[in-house]
Amino acid sequence: SQQGEEDPQALSIQEGENATMNCSYKTSINNLQWYRQNSGRGLVHLILIRSNEREKHSGRLRVTLDTSKKSSSLLITASRAADTASYFCAPSQTGANNLFFGTGTRLTVIP
């Protein structure tokens, strides 16, 4: 399967706490991307980490990648109510031109 699988399926935290979600995949990759989807809307690209990178930061987002374990994690620090959304990881193979998504992690941030 070319898709990533996110874990947990659902996560509920208090505003200000950190949120961590994980992704596992099965194929070799060129990069791995994380997307956010607000309810009933389109997906928004958050961050991309290349296969030769181990960690990447963007604002309150921190992504790690372990290619030996075929896994990635997304950490959102100091969460806000506006972070409430579904989060999807998308492993991208070399030469691939489309993405395959799992069922996502549904994050709820309680004000």
Add this chain to the structure above:
Amino acid sequence: ETGVTQSPTHLIKTRGQQVTLRCSSQSGHNTVSWYQQALGQGPQFIFQYYREEENGRGNFPPRFSGLQFPNYSSELNVNALELDDSALYLCASSLRLAGSKNIQYFGAGTRLSVL
């Protein structure tokens, strides 16, 4: 805003009918992908168009077809609608170049209900 626009935003059809959904790509993008997202599920890849030709297809029957126009806009056509076709249909555009990162830019989607 990604610059990808989809129309219509909502649509109601009855079983057996045909539907056409439309997508305008982000300026400068040459590739369009279509996804189907059922309630509570992740987006499922339907197919992709590059240079007006189908360039990859997911596990969807032939009654799902598409077009890409010279201006890179695209249509998704679904014939003989079934109840299970009820879903959010997402269009995503991207720039296909050697060494590109394959980042997809999504529209807001078309919500299709089949009764």
